[in-house]
Amino acid sequence: MSARPASARFTYGYGRSTQLASLVNAVLILMAAAVVIVEALQRLGRPVEMSTGPVAWAAAAGIVVNLLSARLFGHGHQHDLNRRAAVVHLLTDAAVSAAVLGSVLLVSLTGWTVLDSITAIGVGVAVAWSGWSLLKESLAVALDGVPREIDRQTVEATMLELPGVIEVHHLHIWGMSTSQNALTAHIIRTPGAGDDMALLHEAKRRLAALGIAHSTLQLEPPPSLHPADPPS
Missing domain, CATH: 3.30.70.1350 (Cation efflux protein, cytoplasmic domain)
Structure with missing residues (x-):
């Protein structure tokens, strides 16, 4: 949509659609973090048995897929808030997968299923932090603030x-x-x-x-x- 040419009504074109996309992305990240944290807090009192094998394989696949996807954006994503948001999202997912994999290995070795909930809370907080940073920057851009890379x-x-x-x-x-x-x-x-x-x-x-x-x-x-x- 952002590549569409300007029109008689939208004389600047549709470039701001990328700003809206980064804003929506930030909101979705915060919502996902909230769901993870709430679910983890609920499971602290009632740990759930884990099928460690399938979870470990899924987590390992998540690490590989998200890191490879982030690499496809190359090094130019720093100059585009929307692309940077996508890369942050992918790297965050890779970090989540790594935390899940570590948690699964610890649970399988110790039998402490509560570690799963503790790991999920930590992951949720980390994801919320990245989402909040992205939300603040997206709002600044939407309010016509001076871009971060410009002094x-x-x-x-x-x-x-x-x-x-x-x-x-x-x-x-x-x-x-x-x-x-x-x-x-x-x-x-x-x-x-x-x-x-x-x-x-x-x-x-x-x-x-x-x-x-x-x-x-x-x-x-x-x-x-x-x-x-x-x-x-």
Whole structure:
């Protein structure tokens, strides 16, 4: 859906669908963690016999499948919140499978079935922690917060280094999707400091190097050169 072109109504396209996907993913992770923790707490008082053989094989398969699936995303997932959420989900599932496998081995050696519930509680807490972190970041993106990988002060300093620029204001940075960032800003520049179009091209080039592919810049003269307001 995010790859669909922009339309007359959705002029930015459908990139924000990736933000919604990461938000839904975070909620599902938290729900799953809650179910695991509640079920484990209920079983503390009434341990259940385990079929250790099938559970161990299923856990081992879970480790292999989830790690291989996470590897398919490659190293570029760090720059996309939605893909990073999927990788976190897969790695969390692999960790859960590893914990289950360890628990099964201990239960088979000691006969302490209560270890299964204790392990499940630990796993549930770990999953809830990762889900909560993902939820906070997803909400920040949904509320047009500055993307985590962008340093606002660095962006402003980079623009102030441009020839003749004396001030940058109305600076806004947000994510158009989980992988594309946008910026708008007003730039006050000394008149006669150079070609304005060359400045804009250079500004866009430097912003793209910082991870901001879509930028809209407005040049302004110093306040002292603004035309006087007409008398009322």
